[in-house]
Amino acid sequence: MSPHFNAAPSRVLVIGGGVAGCAAAIRFAHRGNEVTLAERASFPREKICGCCLGAAGLRALDAIGLAQSVRDLGVPTERFTGYLQIPRLSPTNTAPRVCASEIHLPIAAGVAIARSVLDTFLVEQARQAGVRPWQPYEAQIVSTDNNKTLVRYRSADGSQKPHDWELTDEFDLVVVATGLSGDFSGSHSIPSSGASNANVNSDGSANPRRWQLPWIQSPHGPFGIAAHLPSQHPLACDWRLDEGEIEMICGDEGYVGLVRLPGGAIDIAAALRTSSQQVRPPSPTERLAALLGSHPGCTDSLGERISDWLRSEARLMTAPPLRRTRWPGRGRVVAIGDCAGYVEPMTGEGMTWGIESGLAVADLWAKPGSQDDFANHWHTRLRALQQKRRILCGSVTRALRSPGLRRAAHFSLTRAPWLAMPITRSLAAGPTFAPTASRMP
Ligand SMILES: Cc1cc2nc3c(=O)[nH]c(=O)nc-3n(C[C@H](O)[C@H](O)[C@H](O)COP(=O)(O)OP(=O)(O)OC[C@H]3O[C@@H](n4cnc5c(N)ncnc54)[C@H](O)[C@@H]3O)c2cc1C
Structure with missing residues (x-):
């Protein structure tokens, strides 16, 4: 067995087949887990995006062996x-x-690449890595405790009347990658064998309301x-x-x-x-x-x-409004990509951060000792991963909102474009991920 495999495979569900969800699904599969990916849209589908994947995003994709193929599908920027x-x-x-x-x-x-092309390619790569895709299927979390998460699914084939919830299943970990507008919370409790059949808080106390990952900063801006x-x-x-x-x-x-x-x-x-x-x-x-x-x-x-x-x-x-921060985990549910939090697209980092968080969550799960209290470990890891670049992106955006600072920026950057280099370099300098190869037959 290759050294990057988990000691014991886990049942992992990733909800959302955008860039973050696909990167996570592929990385979890590379690490030997049994992975299901639920995506409610039929692909190819367009998605609001500037379609520019930065250098750090390509480096992260390189760690799962996909950077060159993505370069080939796009045009270099x-x-x-x-x-x-x-x-x-x-x-x-x-x-x-x-x-x-x-x-x-x-x-x-x-690289500049249409999201219809990129996301379709990534879902196919996930399938080839051994991930079981449920598409078009919508998934919702019903309950979670410190060991299991209960989820329900229904077909999302575009019918006017929503289908009934068809299936329920339990997972060791659910990774939510539903983007800015995805809804992943169930409003009813469903009896189950393992996980609690009531909606529960992370401390185990009963929560009669709809299951949710709370906002630290609700959507605005x-x-x-x-x-x-x-x-x-x-x-x-x-x-x-x-x-x-x-x-x-x-x-x-x-x-x-x-x-x-x-x-x-x-x-x-x-x-x-x-x-x-x-x-x-x-x-x-x-x-x-x-x-x-x-x-x-x-x-x-x-x-x-x-x-x-x-x-x-x-x-x-x-x-919807782009600035937000969500509590990124409770029990055996963690959020990645835009679902966890997003500043705004000024510096074109969203896809990169999504891919990086997808790889990082699978790497953290494989780390000995991290699965106990996983949500809190993930909170700390996610902050370390992106906090500095989020602050930088937010500061650039805020500065350019001011007409006076735009005038000053124009004056200085037309004369000395290199003044922007510390910013562009910091944004392009993402973390380094160890390469993982696909599961061998
Ligand atoms: C105006 C604008 C410009 C941008 N420009 C850039 C740019 O140039 N470069 C860049 O890197 N980023 C850019 N971004 C940001 C980028 O689009 C996002 O950061 C990125 O798409 C986040 O990926 P994700 O996988 O987290 O979410 P998404 O790509 O939104 O994927 C979420 C997926 O989850 C699915 N889903 C939702 N709910 C459910 C459910 N309950 N069950 C099953 N599936 C579900 C959705 O169908 C969707 O496919 C831009 C964003 C905006 C708004």
Whole structure:
């Protein structure tokens, strides 16, 4: 038996087949566990995302042998161009906001890849690693104690009327990777043989309410909105964006990132501020159009065409408020990826953090002595894994919300782009994971 295998295999359920859930499922399988992956959507499916996987994310994927395949499926991202809206110099100037000249920043090479492609690939890799996928199946946690977690499933085949809950099962560990909007909590208790049939707190006391991982900070802050501009659409040619370049426009309303995907489509993903002082705030599409229209290369007519496209044709995807922190574990349930907590997508780290947390949770489970009081061990590990980068990402975002600091950033970064290097380097410097190979036949 290979040294990276657990001494005794455990029954592990991962709920959610996004990047975090798939990375966790594959790593648990590599470590010799019996793994089930429940994903409620049928793949391929699109998902709101800037679609830029950073260097640290690729390094983490390398530890499960998948980085090169993901590189092959995407296009390398090597250049970052930022546009900052800066304050109007005259208070009487009511012209629409326009960004100042571009800033070119050095970045570590990553990859641009559509989520429909990446997530489908990862679920298939999980299957090949020995994971049993339940898809499209929704899973909910019914109860947990310090040894077992009881879960129920139902088919999620898109029928208008939800199916009845069909199955229940017990696991040694449940890893919740349901993203920003996934619901994983059951509202009824179901009798079981091992785990308690009441919803219970981590200390074993009865909790008559719906089972949940509590919020430390409930969702607030900006919300996400995104769309793909198809490659055959005339706007995809007229918007000048080279393959391999990440563009970001940042202003009072929030910020939007653009990248060309393999095949030529452009992914447009924005985080817009929720607060607005206006009596009748413009709609999210109007705000996104205004942000895109403030690009210095966007003429009035191009801006109008983008606005029309967003209003009438674009298939918009939205995400709930992005800033949040969840208590990442109770009993034998732990949360990873966006489900555990998310700052916001300014620095494009979400997928990386999801993948890293997926690998880290499987590694921690394999560590001798960690399975007792696993939720608390996971809390400590997750904080050590991401806290510094989350603070850094939050600070950059907060700073660029201020018009004065945007002006200062534009002034200094156009003259000395290397000033950004400590930040880009820190974000690209994730933890190192030991390689694990797939289970041998
Ligand atoms: C505007 C915007 C731009 C972004 N840009 C970038 C970027 O450029 N780079 C980057 O790295 N990150 C970016 N992110 C962040 C990134 O999208 C997320 O961090 C990442 O998708 C998190 O992965 P995850 O696996 O935790 O969750 P998700 O990818 O959301 O996956 C969760 C999965 O769980 C499934 N699910 C939910 N509930 C259940 C259930 N009860 N049962 C079964 N299945 C369930 C869902 O169907 C889904 O497939 C961006 C985010 C936003 C909002």
